[in-house]
Amino acid sequence: MAAGVTLQTLEEHLPAGTKVLRIMPNLPCIVQSGAVILARGSCVGENEVDLLKKLLSPSGLCEEAPESYIDIHSGLSGSGVAYGAAKMILETGEHPAVLRNAVCTPGGTTIHALHELEKGSLRATVMNAVEAATSRARELGKR
Template sequence: MEELPQLKIGFIGAGNMAFGIAQGILKSGNVPSSNVIVSAPSKNNFPRFQEMGVAVTHSNEEVVDGSRLVFLAVKPHLIATVLNGISEQVTPQHIIVSMAAGIPLARLEELLPVGSCVVRMMPNLPCMLQEGAVLLACGKGAGQEVGFLLKSLLSTCGLVEVGPETWIDVHTGLSGSGVAFVYVFAEALAEGAVKMGMPSALAQRIAAQTILGSGRLLRDGGKHPAQLRAEVCTPGGTTIYGLHALEKGGLRAATMGAVEAATERARELGCK
């Protein structure tokens, strides 16, 4: 397999996710922007790619012909149409990576030539800022080296893990939908402060920074969340009083239930 600087990369779809991932890949400096091409029916999203030195086209076939690695970054309902349009151009050398939510590997493989190298990738919204959490699941035609290549290529997009396809729906509940759960928590934190008399805009800024800082400590410190929580709890102090209120409100059970509900919904949508 070629080294990253030689790898030709294409995106079918020029929306937010394609932009975030392309930006992450180029930020690493490992891939020159002249090796990247993106397609979309309209010009609407082209300028931001062109500013990065990425080539643009209206032809999905041109993307496939000029790329070894092709990201499918269109909405799930368009996947079949797009794959029907490019399937004749796809060769055994191509690596096709779909980020479409709810479309199983088996369906993608069915729409492509037999033996095609297909990978499912589930990003989340913070991939747009290169702080995402990405789970990759490799299809039958994608060997271990493909997982290694993608892990290394996408490392500047955030955390990148490889796992079985059954984890993709769990990842969707945990991380895709989890982003919204965190926003609800952020909103509630700030509203608590507003209730206690702080101006709303200031409360929101402080809530966001509290979540960011706590997340970085958790990610980079190597400690279990329970240990970090215990370290903040002085006996008889403010935090343990606050935590008691959270436990009475059922935050822990509600959050576990939210991940479970979102995972089950992802499974349900994938079966349709």
């Protein structure tokens, strides 16, 4: 469970025949609403995959996919938690910034994604949209 560490790398550094499964969860797993993707190494059979799915199922959705999907999952579902996780906010009572920071490892995928969002002024755009909707609602209420 580490971004960028491939099955090939793991299998090269472990004894031959070691059963390796690579997983990538996301933070909503802590409120049983997560998404975990798994990929199997060359020595892993159906029994191991089924066992891992069973062990991870209380965390939320758990699906097997080609290893190439793990990077996509990391960028969208893993890092995406930092862009909005209402259930986690409601259930944990944590401030959104605390949850955002929980998924931002220094030099990781999420912090890089957030950097791009900030460069594109996403926060300001969302604030402007909320203000515009609020203003319009007030206008409509005056009719």
